[in-house]
Amino acid sequence: MSFWFWHGLKKGVRSTHYPREFESAAGVSPGRPVATEFDSAAEAVVAAANCPADAIVARGSAAEVKLERCIYCQHCHYGNSHLLEWHSDYEWTMAVPGRGKYQPLPTAYHRSLHVIVVDAGDCGACLHEVKQLNNPLYNMHRLGIFLTATPRAADVLLVVGPVSENMRVPLLKTYEAMPAPKRILAVGACAINGGVFGRTFMSAGGVASVLPVDLLVPGDPPPPLAILHGLLAVTGRKSPVLQAASSEGNS
Ligand code: SF4
Incomplete structure (x- = not known):
């Protein structure tokens, strides 16, 4: 008991400072796919076709993301031929x-x-x-x-x-x-x-x-x-x- 008391005092407050400060510790968010500009409309179409949740929409050479549809399979983040940009934030209400x-x-x-x-x-x-x-x-x-x-x-x-x-x-x-x-x-x-x-x-x-x-x-x-x-x-x-x-x- 006394060990944990002194251990706690020594370590100090470990709670995140969010929302006072942006929390950037590794692993606090998987991030999210964001709209990405490709070189051609054909590439944007391929990127959209790679999404199993219809969360990516091709508009000209841009691939837009409907985040509310995204199931976080991360196919557009790893391994596909046409990858989307990915932001490591979490304020996306x-x-x-x-x-x-x-x-x-x-x-x-x-x-x-x-x-x-x-x-x-x-x-x-x-x-x-x-x-x-x-x-x-x-x-x-x-x-x-x-x-x-x-x-x-x-x-x-x-x-x-x-x-x-x-x-x-x-x-x-x-x-x-x-x-x-x-x-x-x-x-x-x-x-x-x-x-x-x-x-x-x-x-x-x-x-x-x-x-x-x-x-x-x-x-x-x-x-x-x-x-x-x-x-x-x-x-x-x-x-x-x-x-x-x-x-x-x-x-
Ligand atoms: S993570 Fe998966 S569901 Fe979300 S946009 Fe990328 S491919 Fe689509």
Whole structure:
């Protein structure tokens, strides 16, 4: 006991300084593909054809990226003949197209934001990243963000997974039990548009087909700092920095 006490004092605070400082430690983000200019239109077409998720669109000699569709297979990053540029950031929360400018929760929520997480049929990857926010490195409590198990105490509904048929009703009941004002954060490609599950008789194909989503956090799965950026954007402490290229995430 005394060893760990002195060990802790000696090592000091190890939590990330994000959002005060940009966190650049190795491994905090897988990064993301970004729009890339090729020498010819034919090359852009090949790059788009290499994407299994239709996340790359060829426009002339440029290959644009619909990050909200990206499943992070990284085919466009390694091994293909036509590789896209890759940015190592994580602030990529998106506003929902067609819903106007996002209205953040009032400043009273800046230091007291309670989040209920609903696993609406995810594979476990996005949920695992959400759980990392409680570990000493990310330590979201220092920012006044807390998880709650009761919808009556929740301000934010954070959803992972494509909304399986079995989770449709529990998700709706959770949202209805939350007091206003409330916001919905769709985390991960599956929650945004169904991802690899798509829309089937067992999958709603994303949260927006069930509830009015407010913000999107792309990634498959998104790293903890991207999710943290999304939670900070909910209250306006950070702004959504990207606009979804398609109508996905739109209710
Ligand atoms: S990582 Fe995969 S899904 Fe994402 S843009 Fe590249 S090829 Fe497409």
